[in-house]
Amino acid sequence: MGRVMEYAGVTSRDVVQNAYGYGLFTGGMGLHLGAEAVGATVVPTSSGVTQRQVMLMRDLGTTVLCCTPSYALVLAEALRGLEGREGVRLRVGIFGAEPWSDGLRGQIQTHLGLEAFDIYGLTELGGPGVAAECSRHEGLHIFEDHFYAEVVDPGTGTPLQEGRPGELVLTSLRREASPVLRYRTRDRTVLTSEPCACGSPYRRFLRIQGRTDDMLVVRGENVFPSQFEELLAGFAGFNGQYILVVDRQAHSLDTLEVRLEADTADEQRLEQEIRDRIRDSIGLTVTAKVLRPGVLPRSEGKAKRVVDHREASTGSGPP
Structure with missing residues (x-):
């Protein structure tokens, strides 16, 4: 994790606010130890209590924020309601634990005034610290002195040629008590060995596009939340x-409704534009519902983006 911090440019001069959860898993503590490894000051806020997060961010001069990307949006909302970014010194954000798009990255960077870095890890292989972005933001470098990565066909398990999208498979190289061999992560990505301008010797995978088990089949079309x-x-x-x-x-037939929050004076026009864009880009006819900001539930950890009522409506779920 110290290497993750270095890739994001974190130094001993930084104050790292760690809003990942601390508990009987590796998330919060992994980031904490990584920040200590580079000599940074750590503010171990853990997740939740958003107003306190904002207060500490201002009072302690936080320069690096660590949390899920969806919670970064929650913090940005809270800041807008409390004097905006005045007194906030954020410059780097280290975000992971859930898939997120470049569009969401842009929003986070704009609202929080920082440079956002993607990280990757999973509990089965030791938690965060499997891979991380560098300042080029052209994929995540896999720390190949600790992990060997492959991409396979999610249906057959057959290894795929470099550049083809598939399921990420990882093997641990340093673990002794509980080695992990060819672990199927269910995460969809693309591997590349093209040299990175940052000079890192490690291969990269492109940003996680979603999980194979997150795929929705709607009227015969395979779609992922990240596309929307x-x-x-x-x-x-x-x-x-x-x-x-x-x-x-x-x-x-199946129906899919996209519910989103937006600040707009013409909700009906925006709903029509969204329907048209999704139909033209994904090939799926959906309904769209624009809601006022603050209506949808907020997440302090991983965001839940899909609500599937089909099991209940067909009677196949539990009584």
């Missing part, structure tokens, strides 16, 4: 908060 997030980020007024609601009435 990228499209929505292009609309003015969208604040990054959305959910996808899938339903199926008896003897009828």
Whole structure:
């Protein structure tokens, strides 16, 4: 994790506010130890209590924020309601634990005034610290002195040629008590060995596009939440908060409604533009519902983007 911090430019002069959860898992403590490894001051806020997060951010001069990207949006909202960014010294954000798009990155950077870095890890291989972005933001460098990476066909498990999208598979190289061999992460990405301008010797994978088990099949079309997030980020007024609601009435086709928050004077026009953009880009007819900012529930950890009512409506779920 110290290497993750170095890749993001964190030094002993920084104050790192760690808003990942501390508990019986590796997230919060992994980031904490990484910040200490480079000599930074750590503010171990853990997740939640948003108003206190903002207060400490100002009072202690936080320069580096660590949390999930969805919680970064929550903090940005809180700042806008409390004197804006006045007195805030943020310059770097280290975000992970959930897929996020370049569109969401742009919103976070604009609202928080920082440079956002993506990181990757999973508990089964030791938590955060498997891979991280450098200042070029052209993929995440896999720390290959600790992990060996492959991409396979998610259906057959067959290794794929470099450059083809598939499921990331990882093998640990340093663990002794509990080595992990060819662990299927369920995360979708693309591997590349093209040299990076930053000079790192490690291969990269492109940003995680979603999980193979997050894929929605709607009227025969395979779609992922990340596709919708990228499209929505292009609309003015969208604040990054959305959910996808899938339903199926008896003897009828699946329906998908995109519910999003946006600050707009013409909700109906925006809804029509969203429907058209999704139909033209993804090939799926959906309904769209624009909501006032603050209506959708907020997450202090990983955001829940999909609500699937189909099991309940078909009677296949538990009584």
